[in-house]
Amino acid sequence: MTVPAAGHIFKASVCFIPRTLLQRSSPPTKAPMDAFPEIPGPRPTPDDVRGALAGVIDPELRVSITELGMVKDVEVAADGVVRVTVALTTAGCPLRGQISTDVRSKVHGLPGVSDVKVEYGEMTQEERSALMQRARLHATKNAPSTEVPPTTRVIAIGSGKGGVGKSSVTANLAAALAARGLIVGVLDADIWGFSIPRMLGAKGRLGGEKTGPDRGKIVPQELPVQHPNGGPAGKLRIVSMGLLVDDEDTALMWRGLILAKALEQFLTDVSWGDLDYLLIDMPPGTGDIQMALARLLPQTEMLVVTTPAKGAQKVASRVADMARRSYMKVLGIVENMSEFVAPDGSRHAIFGEGGGRRLAKLTGAPLVGQIPIEAAVSTGGDEGRPVVLSATDSAAAHTFEAIAKRIVDELLPPVEMAGCTARIFEMAEANLASARVSP
Numbered sequence: 315m316t317v318p319a320a321g322h323i324f325k326a327s328v329c330f331i332p333r334t335l336l337q338r339s340s341p342p343t344k345a346p347m348d349a350f351p352e353i354p355g356p357r358p359t360p361d362d363v364r365g366a367l368a369g370v371i372d373p374e375l376r377v378s379i380t381e382l383g384m385v386k387d388v389e390v391a392a393d394g395v396v397r398v399t400v401a402l403t404t405a406g407c408p409l410r411g412q413i414s415t416d417v418r419s420k421v422h423g424l425p426g427v428s429d430v431k432v433e434y435g436e437m438t439q440e441e442r443s444a445l446m447q448r449a450r451l452h453a454t455k456n457a458p459s460t461e462v463p464p465t466t467r468v469i470a471i472g473s474g475k476g477g478v479g480k481s482s483v484t485a486n487l488a489a490a491l492a493a494r495g496l497i498v499g500v501l502d503a504d505i506w507g508f509s510i511p512r513m514l515g516a517k518g519r520l521g522g523e524k525t526g527p528d529r530g531k532i533v534p535q536e537l538p539v540q541h542p543n544g545g546p547a548g549k550l551r552i553v554s555m556g557l558l559v560d561d562e563d564t565a566l567m568w569r570g571l572i573l574a575k576a577l578e579q580f581l582t583d584v585s586w587g588d589l590d591y592l593l594i595d596m597p598p599g600t601g602d603i604q605m606a607l608a609r610l611l612p613q614t615e616m617l618v619v620t621t622p623a624k625g626a627q628k629v630a631s632r633v634a635d636m637a638r639r640s641y642m643k644v645l646g647i648v649e650n651m652s653e654f655v656a657p658d659g660s661r662h663a664i665f666g667e668g669g670g671r672r673l674a675k676l677t678g679a680p681l682v683g684q685i686p687i688e689a690a691v692s693t694g695g696d697e698g699r700p701v702v703l704s705a706t707d708s709a710a711a712h713t714f715e716a717i718a719k720r721i722v723d724e725l726l727p728p729v730e731m732a733g734c735t736a737r738i739f740e741m742a743e744a745n746l747a748s749a750r751v752s753p
């Protein structure tokens with residue numbers, strides 16, 4: 315097998331293409347939500363539903379629809395059908411499709427939901443001004459809000475156990491998404507156990523913005539990505555403690571830093587720019603970082619990594635459980651180190667069998683891929699050349715690509731910003747009016 319040199323993977327020149335021309339195999343945002351199976355569990359309460367809806371962000375106003383008062387009514391029927399009434403600023407708002415997709419997706423992530431029906435109402439003039447006021451208030455009071463654009467799809471990659479392959483999954487999935495022409499942020503939330511820079515071949519130190527409104531903010535390290543077989547050029551924007559500290563000794567000095575605070579800084583003090591996706595490599599286990607993430611970026615969905623072993627699956631189920639308790643939807647399950655295929659073609663279940671499938675059944679989230687044990691995954695990680703870009707013929711690379719495709723096409727498609735001109739005018743008018751009254 316020949317592996318191209320790193321320079322062939324991360325090409326220096328990026329050609330910019332309109333988002334709409336990016337490689338996608340089916341129309342975006344038409345996720346087949348009806349195909350969501352019911353997750354076993356007791357019926358949710360209307361408060362649970364509202365909790366999940368806090369993760370639906372109005373892409374234009376950049377605030378959660380619950381905070382904006384757009385969720386007018388929530389009913390949970392005895393048969394598990396949830397009816398959500400959303401009040402729109404104008405009935406014909408094109409963002410309606412996006413909001414509806416997100417509402418259905420988030421509510422379907424709760425256990426005990428058999429179906430989701432979204433109904434619409436139109437706001438009265440008074441309600442509209444109240445909404446604009448809330449949006450403005452949010453913009454001023456809730457600072458520092460994160461620098462992650464509200465239109466960014468956020469995926470946290472977690473597992474209960476260490477060493478199951480979270481970082482390998484993060485690095486390869488990020489590279490696979492970027493190789494589809496997307497802009498993908500990678501945040502290494504494993505603050506002191508960082509491995510993302512090594513796995514993605516990011517070197518050097520992060521710098522700061524020198525000028526403009528983002529002056530003083532940290533600039534992520536940007537790597538242009540091009541699939542060796544061609545296709546659109548994408549980008550990775552990487553932030554990790556590994557790109558901030560000089561060596562392990564400096565790292566030790568910093569260790570007193572509260573982890574959740576470090577995560578907050580990475581979200582508020584980094585000029586991420588426009589991102590289609592942000593992938594977050596979580597530290598092992600459950601805890602502070604997960605809670606902080608749920609609070610700071612409520613739109614985050616969790617991809618849970620497990621090995622086929624029963625023990626790993628049990629630990630991973632705790633992560634899924636905790637995600638649900640903080641109303642973070644479980645996007646899917648990835649089974650890593652599934653089997654080893656020897657050169658003679660014989661298959662060996664080194665770490666057991668069935669962990670991914672059992673966890674998928676338990677959580678109701680889809681099993682999105684089973685990644686085999688391959689030396690190329692490990693050497694690719696050590697050499698900063700993710701297998702999706704360096705060993706494109708391998709079974710592991712194909713699986714990562716299939717997961718990326720499923721996320722883009724079905725599970726969490728990039729937000730399409732079909733601007734609602736009526737609303738933009740309305741907001742501009744409201745802003746002008748408030749500017750006139752305030753001294």
Ligand SMILES: Nc1ncnc2c1ncn2[C@@H]1O[C@H](COP(=O)(O)OP(=O)(O)OP(=O)(O)O)[C@@H](O)[C@H]1O
Pocket residue numbers: 473475476477478479480481482483504507509597598650651652685686687688689691692693695696710
């Ligand atoms: N499918 C695979 N085939 C072969 N090696 C793998 C595979 N997945 C991961 N590895 C290797 O296993 C080791 C652990 O993987 P990784 O660092 O991605 O796990 P992790 O869950 O992020 O660990 P930690 O909890 O320490 O952060 C690494 O050396 C990696 O290269």
Ligand SMILES: [Mg+2]
Pocket residue numbers: 480481482504507509595
């Ligand atoms: Mg890791």
